[in-house]
Amino acid sequence: MYEILISIIFLITVGYLVAKNYDAKIILFLAAFALLYISVFMGHPIETTTPTGSIWLDPFAKATDVFKMQMGIVGLTIMMLFGFAAYMNHIGANDAMVAVLSKPIKKIRSVYILVPIVFLLGNMLQMVLPSAAGLAILLMATLYPALRTAGMSPLTAGAVIATTATITPTPLGSDNVVVAQHLNITSLEYVMKYHAKISIPALLIMAFTHLLWQRYLDKRAGTMNVPYTPDHSLDKMGEKIVIPPLWYAIFPILPIILLLIFNLVFLDHETGKPLLKMGLPEITLISMLIPIFIELIRKRNFKQSIKDFNLFFEGMGQGFYQVVSLIIAAGLFVEALKSIGIITMLTDSLNDVEGAGPILMFFFSGMAGLIGFLSGSGIAVFHSFIKIIPEITQQMDVNTVLVALPMQLTANLIRSASPVAAVIIIVASVLKVNPLTIVKRTSVPVFVGIFTCLTLSYYFYG
Template sequence: MIDIIIPLTIFIIAGYLIAKNYDAKAILFIAGLSLLYCAVFAGKIILDEKESTGVIWLDPLKMVTLIFIKQLGNIGLTIMVLFGFSSYMTHIGANDVTVHLLTKPLKKIKSPYFLVPVIFLLGNLLSLVVPSASSLAVLLMATLYPVLKFSGMSTLTAGAVIATTATIMPTPLGADNVLAAEKLGIPLVEYVTYYHAPVSIPTLFLMAIAHYFWQKFMDKKQVVEDTGIDKDKLHIVQDLPPSYYGLFPVLPLLFVFVLGIFFKEIKIGIIEITFICLGIALCVELIRKGKVKETTKDLGIFFNGMGAGLAQVVSLIVAASLLVEGLKKQGTIDMIINSVENIENVGIFLTLIFTSATAIIGFISGSGLAVFYSFINIIPEITAGLNVNSVSVALPMQLTANLIRSASPVAAVIIIVAAITKSNPFDIVKRTSIPVIIGILSTLILSILLFS
């Protein structure tokens, strides 16, 4: 009984603290170490004889070292390199050019409600270039918001659409997709193409339709005075580089799909492709500016971005992995399998449980990714023991983790949009909630139908 009470207590406390906006990495790390030391107290073996320090009380710390080494391998390096590339693209202005080029034709459209689904879908497309929801929101508020207001769109409608632009685009460049594919044992491009896209793309179109009708309904029901825009919170770029720079941010994506479809005999991964694209951008920068010292110095932005990837994502994955190791040593995973193996439609049951937990904690804390990074480590083991397709459980949880952010009043993207538009975050959430709920239900239903 104690083997159930201890992990459950630690897990509830960790979930509560994360929901209260304590640092997720620190909480998961402490929870994982606590579980490992509880296992030591119970006389359980943490590491085998080859890996053990020889002192059982030091083995949990050795476990931390082993997890860091493992996660800083292919998956950690991939995420760090992608973060570095994105940072460099932002620094040279390539991301701004891409956004400017794709949004420029929208200035000719004068129908505000026709723009609602268009902006939503275009914004999600732009998340391929700017994966950070808050960064993309600031960029779109600076470039698109004035256009939307000129078309006659209300402040809250424009804010709500922009707040839901970075959600669930299927891309092999997303950190969550890199991790999910690795943990589920599926090649990255295959996971994105054959599993993620068949669920996420129809969901995005359903959300676009929901946005159209919901914003139209809310505009009639809720008349809010236009308070203008806080320009001090915007990052407006005046001098953009040449238009061809807009191609640089999407080069890795183009390389991935061209090589994956037409040159399958070439065995090259995301890391190598990203470095090739970085080299192309560096050469163009050198030729255009003609300043070797300045261009090579700017390369430091790439490495700073890698550091940000380590701090923001890889460290969270390490902390989540430590928590999972603690659950394993406590025997919690085996207990979960034994307790649900006789339940009818156990796959659907697990999908609903994991997705609900992600949605609840994500709504309260403003981010469901910490929950996803924790659970994705144990899902393959649980589903394998129950003969359930891992994708049917992991995919809706992953998509919900990204979607729920746009319906949380404490999420960074909501707070940013509310601050710039001088609106109440709860007013923005009222406008995003229905499209997000429809998106979550769609991912659940499609995942169950296609992969259960």
């Protein structure tokens, strides 16, 4: 009983501090150590691969175990993808892709037809620009003026851009890599077999909802076909953007192209398995070397090309700081919860309950949604519990995907409906409006998306 009470206090405290914008990974890390020592004090052993010989030092051995595990192939993959994205951003390949996608958009004259088109194209860009805030900055500088010129109202354009980084089914997404690891499959398998089945219909429904909701609010506010006056601040945002040759747009999606080629083209027709065993790290390295070689030929500056290669390693460091460190801290916190026995108690209490699957789905998704709304990101909660979800569901004979997938999708979607999320604050600051004004525009499409994800997840995997 005391274990349950202590665990609930820690969960509430961690959630509160994350909602108050304390650094999630530091809070999780400190809370994990505190919980591990409480476990030791209460007589619960800390299981480690290399016991220290002292129960009071075993929490450090457990932390080392978590570091070793998370710094393996998954941590390396995430860091390399961040390094690749940093280099793509530096050489302007991401800008080239935005420019290529913007060209057909500028030719469309029907303002509200543009809403779902821009929403879906923006979500496609998430495959190459994983940062929601970074994508928003780029689109506000490059695409926003084009949308305004076409006659789209400022709030409609801002709302669409604020929801461009949501639940794109990409095998390069760090959260998809993590879930796939815990399901013991590749990220490509996870996306094609499970994620896309839910996320693609949800994105299409969100796109249609966006159209209806933005048109309704524009009509009510009398802001349909508002004349566009160029904003000097937007000019400043875009003045440093130098677009390279437009064919550079192919570089950001090279990993996806190569991933599909190696996994779908080079197949053993008898076994159905790939003939070439190329993982994401190897594919990312190949995708890096090709544009480096092209840059060397195009600019004829060997010294500068070598110097630019450093951005790959700087990006890897950023990947560790932003994502891998959070996964490590969350993993240690979950290990602490397991050590005190709360996970066992939870599974035992729900073992004989009818319909335990939907209960778990709503519990974990609701937790990600609530903390995500309050803090601006539900990803910290998602990474905290993704490790134990397979353990809980297997013990209770519940489909792991039913619990993990809707929680993941909710954690990503809720960001665009939180007034404290970086992406909302960026768009609101450019438009010089209150963040709640943007949230009013994004909330309906976002919550329709969450409802769709939960409904489809239960239908397919419940």
